[in-house]
Amino acid sequence: MAVELDLTVRPIPAGTDITEDIDLRGEVCPYTFVKSKLALEEMEVGQTLRLILDHLPAVDNCPRSFKNEGQEIIGVEPINDEEWAVVVRKVHD
Amino acid sequence: MPSYANSDLLVTADWLAANLSNPNVRVVDTRGAARYAEGHIPGATNLPVARLDDPTHPIRSMPLPPERMAMVFGNAGLANGQTIVLYDDGPGLMAARLFWVLEYYGHEKLGILDGGLARWLAENHHVTRDPSQVTASTYTPHPHPDRLSSSDDVKAVLGKPGVALLDVRSHEEYTGAMVQAARGGHVPGAKNCDWQTALAGLNIPALKSADELAAQFAAAGVTPDKQVITYCQGGVRAAHSYYVLRLLGYTNVSNYTGSWGDWGNDPNLPVEN
Amino acid sequence: MPDAKNIIEVDARGDVCPVPMMKAVKAMKAATSQDIIEVWIDYAPALDTIPSQCNRLGWEFRVEQTTDDPEWKMTLTKKDG
Numbered sequence: 440m441a442v443e444l445d446l447t448v449r450p451i452p453a454g455t456d457i458t459e460d461i462d463l464r465g466e467v468c469p470y471t472f473v474k475s476k477l478a479l480e481e482m483e484v485g486q487t488l489r490l491i492l493d494h495l496p497a498v499d500n501c502p503r504s505f506k507n508e509g510q511e512i513i514g515v516e517p518i519n520d521e522e523w524a525v526v527v528r529k530v531h532d
Numbered sequence: 533m534p535s536y537a538n539s540d541l542l543v544t545a546d547w548l549a550a551n552l553s554n555p556n557v558r559v560v561d562t563r564g565a566a567r568y569a570e571g572h573i574p575g576a577t578n579l580p581v582a583r584l585d586d587p588t589h590p591i592r593s594m595p596l597p598p599e600r601m602a603m604v605f606g607n608a609g610l611a612n613g614q615t616i617v618l619y620d621d622g623p624g625l626m627a628a629r630l631f632w633v634l635e636y637y638g639h640e641k642l643g644i645l646d647g648g649l650a651r652w653l654a655e656n657h658h659v660t661r662d663p664s665q666v667t668a669s670t671y672t673p674h675p676h677p678d679r680l681s682s683s684d685d686v687k688a689v690l691g692k693p694g695v696a697l698l699d700v701r702s703h704e705e706y707t708g709a710m711v712q713a714a715r716g717g718h719v720p721g722a723k724n725c726d727w728q729t730a731l732a733g734l735n736i737p738a739l740k741s742a743d744e745l746a747a748q749f750a751a752a753g754v755t756p757d758k759q760v761i762t763y764c765q766g767g768v769r770a771a772h773s774y775y776v777l778r779l780l781g782y783t784n785v786s787n788y789t790g791s792w793g794d795w796g797n798d799p800n801l802p803v804e805n
Numbered sequence: 806m807p808d809a810k811n812i813i814e815v816d817a818r819g820d821v822c823p824v825p826m827m828k829a830v831k832a833m834k835a836a837t838s839q840d841i842i843e844v845w846i847d848y849a850p851a852l853d854t855i856p857s858q859c860n861r862l863g864w865e866f867r868v869e870q871t872t873d874d875p876e877w878k879m880t881l882t883k884k885d886g
Contacts, residue, residue, distance in 0.1 A: 465831065468734045469650035473621045476653040477571040500735040508656050564819020564847070580819060582847035587875040592849035625821055712826075712857040766850025768821045793853045 444499040451514030451526050458486035464493045464522065471497035472504050475527070479510070482529050487513060490525040498523045536742050537781025541631075543617050543643035545655050548573070558614045562626035571659040573619065573652060577666045579608040581629045581768075591790040593767040595633050595680075598673045605637075605671035612639070612672055619645035619652070623728075623737040625772050632771035632787050635778070638674030644775065651736050679774075681761050681788040683795055689759070690721055690802075696754045697722035698762045700773040701792070705765065708805045712765055713796025717805040719763065723752040727769040730776045745780055756782055763788035763795075810882075815844040817851070818876065825851035826858055833862045833881065842881040847874070855879055 461478050463471050475490050482488060492498050502512045505527050513526040536542060551557045552575050559576040561568050568578040583604055586596045595601060610616060616639060620626040627644045634642055645652065653659065689695040699706050699722040706724040708716030718724070729748055732740045739745070754760055760777060762770040767789030774787045788794075795801050815832050817825035825846045832842045842864075844855065852868065859866045859881060867880045 465828075469622060469648075469737055472735070473650050473653060474570075477659065480571060480659060496735065504654050504736070508654065567819055580847070581821060582819070582875055585849055585875060587849070592852065629821065711861075712854045764822065765854060766822045766848070768848075768850075769823075791850075793850050797853070 444495055445503075446495065446498055447515070448517065449512065449515045451516055451524065455513055455526060456487060457489045457526065458482060460489045460491060462491050463497070464491060466492075466497070467494050468496050468500065472501050475501060476504075479505075479527060479529055484529050484531060487526055487528045490527070491518070492523045492525060493521050495523075498525065501525055502527075536779045538779050540641075541643050541775070541779050542646050542739070544646050545652050545657055548617055548645060548652075549657050554615075556614055558610055558616045560608065560610070560616060560618050560630065562618055562620045562630050567621060569661060569663075571661055572664075573649070574658060574660045574662075575664050576619075577608045577664050579604070579610075579630065581626045584630065584633050591794050593789050593791070593793070595636060595789070598637070598675055601633075601637060602671045602673050605673070607666075607668050609666040609669055610639075610671050611669040613641075615641040615643070617643050617645055619648045621649040623731055623734060623772075624648055624775070625768055628772040628775040629768050631775050632679070636676055636679045636787075638676055647736050647738060651738075654736050678784075679786050681763075681786045683788070683790060683798065683801060685786075686719060686761060686763075686788055686795070687801065689761070690719075694758055696752075696758045696760045698749075698752060698754055698760060698773060699724045699764070700727040700762055700769050701764045702726055705792070708803075711796075713792055714799065715796050715803050717796075717803040718792075719795055720802050720804040722763070722804075723754070725749065725752040725754070725773070727764065727773050730773065739776065739779070742780060745776060749777070749780075756780070758784070760785040761788050762786070763791040765792045767791045810841045811839055813840050813842045815842060818845050818847045820846070821848050822850055822854070826854040829855045829879070829881070830858050830862070833858070833864055836883070838883040838885075840883070844879040844881065845876070846879065847876045849875060852877065852879075 511528040561572045561576040561578045564580045618627040699718045704710035732738045762773045764770040770787045777785045863884045864881045869878045
């Protein structure tokens with residue numbers, strides 16, 4: 440299942456307040472989305488969740504899945520050679 | 533595009549959302565208790581697939597015998613006439629395992645949630661952390677022995693025309709490059725079709741179309757006119773492929789649940805590499 | 806404490822094939838001889854698949870069942886030499 444991944448970097452603005460981190464290292468699709476979505480469910484509108492990912496397909500599709508359901512992606516950027524951060528702001532319940 | 537022959541076996545999130553309060557529908561979350569507690573479909577009862585196996589049986593993944601299984605089903609609030617909808621949070625392996633066990637025990641109205649919890653969440657349906665109130669019920673199992681194969685059943689059909697043995701493990705396991713028992717390789721005459729080739733996507737799990745699946749199975753010698761036996765290492769991936777074949781309308785299909793953990797460890801059984 | 810070993814816990818309860826084996830392999834590959842890996846499983850076929858990988862990667866294993874439930878703890882230690 441060869442797929443082209445969109446790994447465009449959208450820098451997380453300096454000083455962005457992160458309400459919560461979720462460590463998803465070692466997780467693959469679709470657990471990366473399921474776990475982060477469940478975490479966001481428990482948060483308040485306006486709060487931000489930072490996903491720590493080391494699975495590239497998840498870096499591609501988690502932002503898209505969240506955007507599709509109306510949440511805001513603040514940024515997508517690599518932390519180091521292996522890990523990426525995706526920051527989501529909860530716009531609605 | 534033609535839909536699946538047994539499309540009732542695949543339940544959409546929209547249908548389920550509209551039927552959550554339907555007293556004739558029972559939703560079952562097949563994951564472990566910890567993941568259930570983190571969020572599940574409202575009203576779903578939790579029946580972790582680990583509870584289905586008989587710990588006293590020499591074959592690792594043999595389902596509990598009828599009387600004990602009846603208690604497990606009953607305690608989870610399952611009743612014979614219900615439409616049971618199964619799900620997990622991945623590509624459906626656990627849901628398919630319970631699907632196969634329920635079909636083995638004769639349940640007739642069954643389905644798996646298309647896309648599982650991932651699609652449920654992606655389509656913005658609600659989840660809850662509240663454990664569901666379960667009223668224990670009485671379940672009467674009606675075993676269908678032809679849906680479960682033993683090593684004797686498989687031995688009896690080796691080399692027989694009209695029978696398709698389907699090894700749904702990875703290529704490395706099939707060839708013996710990866711060994712997970714006393715011996716590596718596969719059952720003589722079995723063809724390999726990795727269970728994952730039934731999936732069109734993993735991001736939000738989805739199955740390929742009926743046409744694509746039929747073509748893939750046909751390429752492995754699996755066609756609806758044959759008796760089909762699926763197997764893997766422990767009978768879970770094989771249950772998923774069993775489900776896909778049932779979705780495509782196959783009626784003569786069984787799961788050799790002992791799978792390679794059973795066959796590979798029996799020195800009296802032949803092996804092919 | 807020069808002989809103190811570091812315990813790495815791998816919780817694969819609720820996971821089915823092939824996840825328990827994959828989690829154990831990942832832990833073994835990342836670990837050193839200073840580490841002891843404890844893998845929790847409730848999926849019986851993993852009692853075959855994890856030992857096979859231990860043999861391949863040079864680890865020893867021990868299995869305990871601590872309750873009446875089908876739940877097992879596998880303790881993995883790196884073989885010497």
